[in-house]
Amino acid sequence: MTAGGASAGRLIAVVGPSGVGKDSVMRGLCAVMPDLHLVRRVITRAPDLGGEDYDAVTPAAFDDMAENGAFVVHWCAHGLHYGIPQTVRYQLAKGTHCIANFSRKALAAGADAFAGMLVLHVTATPETIAARLAARGRETRSEIANRLAQADKPLPAGLDVLHLSNDGPLDQTIARALALLEPVRA
Numbered sequence: 001m002t003a004g005g006a007s008a009g010r011l012i013a014v015v016g017p018s019g020v021g022k023d024s025v026m027r028g029l030c031a032v033m034p035d036l037h038l039v040r041r042v043i044t045r046a047p048d049l050g051g052e053d054y055d056a057v058t059p060a061a062f063d064d065m066a067e068n069g070a071f072v073v074h075w076c077a078h079g080l081h082y083g084i085p086q087t088v089r090y091q092l093a094k095g096t097h098c099i100a101n102f103s104r105k106a107l108a109a110g111a112d113a114f115a116g117m118l119v120l121h122v123t124a125t126p127e128t129i130a131a132r133l134a135a136r137g138r139e140t141r142s143e144i145a146n147r148l149a150q151a152d153k154p155l156p157a158g159l160d161v162l163h164l165s166n167d168g169p170l171d172q173t174i175a176r177a178l179a180l181l182e183p184v185r186a
């Protein structure tokens, strides 16, 4: 998905509670929109734990990167640090739309950093989210309880937000996401 002419690409910031299906929706969208660039985050998580493709770094390496300006936006959640690397700017500058797993509490900083940022807010019932986190099996029970306790968070006002329910089958969610994103793709 490359914007025509000299227009810059837009960043689509995907947010929603842990376990709601952000990574699954992003992967599904990229499969049907091959020109959409999936942003690879830098995370202080052990490598190869699945869920998403990420650059695993130590907390010390993350701090160095942050100090050296390697991130457009970074935040801390679930005892981990997450960074959106500066390389996304090259993609946007050449007109490629990009999609990134974001944080609701980093949206205000994201909107300052990315002109025209679009928010894709993925939702599901608490029961769905609890069942998915348990089935995913990446976190311990207490980590899951911590994520569930943070499931509800307000979004800052004044952003361009698309709301997407992911309670049903994933392919139906992807089809609705594609329809929601149609104005961006045009």
Ligand SMILES: Nc1ncnc2c1ncn2[C@@H]1O[C@H](COP(=O)(O)OP(=O)(O)O)[C@@H](O)[C@H]1O
Pocket: 016, 017, 018, 019, 020, 021, 022, 023, 024, 025, 051, 132, 133, 135, 136, 166, 167, 168, 169, 170, 171, 173
């Ligand atoms: N629509 C869906 N139906 C069934 N399972 C889903 C659906 N969406 C996501 N999942 C599953 O739920 C779990 C959490 O999804 P994930 O994409 O990792 O969520 P998040 O990135 O929001 O934490 C994964 O095991 C994933 O396969």
Ligand SMILES: O=P(O)(O)OC[C@H]1O[C@H](OP(=O)(O)OP(=O)(O)O)[C@H](O)[C@@H]1O
Pocket: 015, 016, 017, 018, 019, 022, 051, 077, 078, 082, 101, 102, 103, 104, 105, 106, 147, 150, 153
């Ligand atoms: O401020 P919040 O909106 O609550 O988001 C906090 C963090 O939670 C998610 O992380 P992560 O991908 O580690 O967790 P998840 O895969 O369980 O969603 C999300 O991508 C943010 O990095």
